Structure formats: C-alpha cells, structure tokens
Amino acid sequence: PVVIGDEGIRVQVLVSPPDDSGRRAFTVHFEVGDTWTRHASGVLGDDVSVPGAGELTVWPPEGAAVLPTDGLYERLSASGYGYGEAFRGLRAAWRRGDEVFAEVALPDGVEPQGFGIHPALLDAALHVNAADADGQGQMLPFVWSGVSLHAVGATTLRVRVTSAEPEGVSLEIADTQGAPVATVGALVSRPVDAQALTSPKADTDSLYRVEWAPISTSEAPATHAWIDELASLVDTEVPHVLMSPSGTAPATVTNDVLATLQTWLADNRGDSSVLVLVTRGAVATEAGETVTDLAGAAARGLVRSAQVEHPGRFMLLDLDGSETEDLVAGALATGEPELAVRGGQVSAPRLARPADALVLPDEPWRLEVTASGTVDGINPVPNPQAAVSLGVGEVRVGVRAAGVNFRDVLISLGMYPGQALVG
Known part of the structure; x- marks a missing residue:
C-alpha cells in the first residue's frame, strides 16, 4: 500500500494473474482508518499500437478555429466547477469539425515527478470539453476504457478530443513535439446535480433519526404469560413477559438480565419461545421526556444486542402506567421488536427525517x-x-x-x- 497525505490514507492496487490473452484485472482500494473501500476497477494489458500517432505534430492544428478561453475558469467556478490554481491548466483551444484541440500545461512550481502523467495535467486535458460545451450542465467522468500511457514526465501537452460511440469521447495526448504521451479509447461522463453536491438542503440531505410513531395494535390480542422467573415457564408458544426490577443498581440488573437471556436461549423448548422484557420509564420517546429508570435503560441496551444475535427471540416493552392488560396483549401481537406505551397509545421506533433539521447557510x-x-x-x-x-x-x-x-x-x-x- 502507498500512503497519501499526513492523515495516513493508504491506497492499494490489487492485480490478478494474467488470463489467456495476457490481460490482468485490477482494483483500486482506499483505506481510511481500518476500512478498505474499492473505488475503481479495470483491466490491464499490452498494446503496442498508438492510435493517432503523428497527428499532433502540426501545431496549432491546420484549419482549426480558435475557441475563446478567456475567463473560462471564472465561468466554470460560477457553474460549480471549483478548480484550484494547480488545475487551471488549459492554455488554448481550437475546433475543426467534430474535433476539439487543446494545449494544457502545469503551472509554475508543480512538477510531474512521481506520476506517469500528472493528475492536474490529465484533468486539464478534459477542460476543453467545458470550453466547447453548449448547455450540457455539469458533467463528471464516469467510465474510462482503453487507457494507455506511452511516455512520462511531460509538463505541456497537446490534446485531440473526438466522439466515441455510443456516448463518450476519445482522447489523443502528445507532447510539444507531437510524440504520443497517452490515449483514452473512450471516456463516458454523466450529468450531476451540482446543487445537491455543493449546497445540500435539509429536505434532501439531512440525517435520519429515530422517532417513536403510533402504531395500531392487533384486534386479536396474543395470549401471553406474566412470569417472575424462568422457572415459571408455562407454554413456549406464547410470549413470556418478565418485568425488569426498578430501583436496583444498573450493574446488578444487567447481570441478572444477562443470566436470564442465557438461560432462556439454552432452554430446550425450541426457537418459537419469545421473552419480553418490560420496563417503566427506561426510554424517552419524545423530546423533553425524562428517563427515570437507568437500570432498565441499561437492560434494554443489553436486550437489543441479543435481538441482533437472535432475531425473533426477544421483545422490549416500556410502560408509563396507562396500560391495560388488553393493550399489552394487543401490543405483543404486533410482533414489533421494540414498543412503548404512552398515554394509552402504543408506539414503535422508526427512522425518519427530522422536521426541524439543521438548515445550512448558502455561503461557506x-x-x-x-x-x-x-x-x-x-x-x-x-x-x-x-x-x-x-x-x-x-x-x-x-x-x-x-x-x-x-x-x-x-x-x-x-x-x-x-x-x-x-x-
């Protein structure tokens, strides 16, 4: 892996063994922290042919009309393309029929060492499309194919861009003598919503949060059994409701609940049994509500972890004193893994976009x-x-x-x- 920058971001290129034709598949991965993420994939192979060789030796290209480039980067910036000084490399542009030509160069102080072709120079080779664009809106490179590098170390390039079927362009890139530097068989770009990228609004880009939403309970309440301890199990086919003790130290409660969960799972009565842990005031279902049972809150966290490991074996129910036996039975019949009763209404946690989401300024x-x-x-x-x-x-x-x-x-x-x- 190659380390990039002071933040310790690592890049790794994985190349497979060659196939029958000598080509090798490769993937490019970035590691941030302890997580590797694939960002690109492709195929490598040898190609001795150089498309367009010798076509850029005459410069400027004969019969080509000059395209205006004055103020180009200012116009691009206003359209959402924020190019820094190192990437403002387009020096001149021309058009001849369906062909577009450009001359690009690295700014003073930027050296090409360490790159086959400097990223800023390659990116500048694409800016001629913006200079020649006609109301296309913002476009970003999406798929590259047929990319070949023929020489390294260039600081100034000549570029020829032509159409490539079905929806891309091809590039021929040469040095100041017209000798081939790189070729791109096809580059396909896709439109992008610039406003969504640069100015996300609360209604389209806000984070989700958990909100408790009222739900309907079953009209055919489930049969259930209240128990004080696991020894009083009566029927594995009905939910068994165990009340969490209140007024006890959180450590004591969680240790007792852990032992209960382990015993429940070890019981040989089958996977159809469901254990419901009931608490009172152990979760806040709306802003401003106070959690009064800290031990129960800790026990709920433990049970939620067990729910992930054993789906369908555990339920959580938090009460406020307004419940009835029928309401509890109807709530258990919903099959929801987590419920709360507030003011005689059963609710369940749901992911939702907040109505009062943070609205960001339009300026930086x-x-x-x-x-x-x-x-x-x-x-x-x-x-x-x-x-x-x-x-x-x-x-x-x-x-x-x-x-x-x-x-x-x-x-x-x-x-x-x-x-x-x-x-």
Missing part, C-alpha cells in the same frame, strides 16, 4: 459553539476564509456527516476543564 460555513450548556448551542456560522481560492497543494473537503467523541460533548456543554465559556 463552519461549526462553532455559540451557546454553552447544550448541544443545541453548536451551530453553523459563516466562514469567509472558506471562500478564498485554493493555492497549490491545497484541497477543499465537503463534510456531510462527522462523529464526535466524549471531549466534543463536554466542550459543547461547557464542562471541559479550562474551557472559556461562551456567553
């Missing part, structure tokens, strides 16, 4: 603690520095979601030692 922003004492005090505020044009060697990353650690929570609550409180 950053997160700041604007008020201490609650995580609601973390808010996006304008960040003029983010609008500054990128320099050589700089990149801009758009973050859609990020995790927090315990220190972040303490800072947002104004509880971190030595932290200056926000007024």
Whole structure:
C-alpha cells in the first residue's frame, strides 16, 4: 500500500494473474482508518499500437478555429466547477469539425515527478470539453476504457478530443513535439446535480433519526404469560413477559438480565419461545421526556444486542402506567421488536427525517459553539476564509456527516476543564 497525505490514507492496487490473452484485472482500494473501500476497477494489458500517432505534430492544428478561453475558469467556478490554481491548466483551444484541440500545461512550481502523467495535467486535458460545451450542465467522468500511457514526465501537452460511440469521447495526448504521451479509447461522463453536491438542503440531505410513531395494535390480542422467573415457564408458544426490577443498581440488573437471556436461549423448548422484557420509564420517546429508570435503560441496551444475535427471540416493552392488560396483549401481537406505551397509545421506533433539521447557510460555513450548556448551542456560522481560492497543494473537503467523541460533548456543554465559556 502507498500512503497519501499526513492523515495516513493508504491506497492499494490489487492485480490478478494474467488470463489467456495476457490481460490482468485490477482494483483500486482506499483505506481510511481500518476500512478498505474499492473505488475503481479495470483491466490491464499490452498494446503496442498508438492510435493517432503523428497527428499532433502540426501545431496549432491546420484549419482549426480558435475557441475563446478567456475567463473560462471564472465561468466554470460560477457553474460549480471549483478548480484550484494547480488545475487551471488549459492554455488554448481550437475546433475543426467534430474535433476539439487543446494545449494544457502545469503551472509554475508543480512538477510531474512521481506520476506517469500528472493528475492536474490529465484533468486539464478534459477542460476543453467545458470550453466547447453548449448547455450540457455539469458533467463528471464516469467510465474510462482503453487507457494507455506511452511516455512520462511531460509538463505541456497537446490534446485531440473526438466522439466515441455510443456516448463518450476519445482522447489523443502528445507532447510539444507531437510524440504520443497517452490515449483514452473512450471516456463516458454523466450529468450531476451540482446543487445537491455543493449546497445540500435539509429536505434532501439531512440525517435520519429515530422517532417513536403510533402504531395500531392487533384486534386479536396474543395470549401471553406474566412470569417472575424462568422457572415459571408455562407454554413456549406464547410470549413470556418478565418485568425488569426498578430501583436496583444498573450493574446488578444487567447481570441478572444477562443470566436470564442465557438461560432462556439454552432452554430446550425450541426457537418459537419469545421473552419480553418490560420496563417503566427506561426510554424517552419524545423530546423533553425524562428517563427515570437507568437500570432498565441499561437492560434494554443489553436486550437489543441479543435481538441482533437472535432475531425473533426477544421483545422490549416500556410502560408509563396507562396500560391495560388488553393493550399489552394487543401490543405483543404486533410482533414489533421494540414498543412503548404512552398515554394509552402504543408506539414503535422508526427512522425518519427530522422536521426541524439543521438548515445550512448558502455561503461557506463552519461549526462553532455559540451557546454553552447544550448541544443545541453548536451551530453553523459563516466562514469567509472558506471562500478564498485554493493555492497549490491545497484541497477543499465537503463534510456531510462527522462523529464526535466524549471531549466534543463536554466542550459543547461547557464542562471541559479550562474551557472559556461562551456567553
């Protein structure tokens, strides 16, 4: 693996043994943290032919009309293509019939060493399409095929772009003497919703969260049995409802519940038996509700883990005192793995987009603690520095979601030692 950048991101190319034709399949993987993700795949092979060799020796191309490039990158920036200085390499462009030509170069201070062809130079070779575009909207490269590298070390290139069936373009790339540097048999691009990428709105890009939604209970309530301990099992075909003790230390309750789950699973009465753990006030089903049974909350977490390992064997039911025997029976008949009763209504957790999702500013922003004492005090505020044009060697990353650690929570609550409180 090759390490890229100071953040320890590793890149690995896996190449398979050659097939009967000598071609090798390959995949490109990135590792961030401990996770490897495949980002590209393709086929490698030898090809001694050089399409278009010698066609770029006459420069500028004879009979070609000049295409205007003044202000190109400013126009592209306004359209959502944010090219930094290192990637603004298009120097001139021409059109001749169905052919488009370009001259591209690396900016001063950017060296090609370490690359077969510098990424900024190859990317600039595609900008001639933007200079020649006619209302196509934003397009991003999607599939490359027939890519060959014939020479390395170039800092200035001549490019010829032609149509390639059914929906792509082909590229012939040469150095300043017209000698072949690279060829692309076909490059297919796809349209992209620029607004969705650069300015995600709450109604289309917000994170899901858990909300408790009312559900209908069965009209034919399930038969069930209340038990005080597993020794009182009466029938494996009905749910057995076990009340979690309240007013007991969380460690004691979770140890007892763990032993109960293990005994239940070890019982030889079959996989049709269901154990229901009942708590009171061990989960908050709406904003502002207080959890009053911490031991029950810990036990619920343990049972949820057991539900993942043994689907259908455990249920969770949290009560508030408004329940009736028939309501509990109807709730158990739903088969939902997790339920709560509030004000005589049964509800279950569902993933939903929040109605009060955070709305991000249209301008560049950053997160700041604007008020201490609650995580609601973390808010996006304008960040003029983010609008500054990128320099050589700089990149801009758009973050859609990020995790927090315990220190972040303490800072947002104004509880971190030595932290200056926000007024």
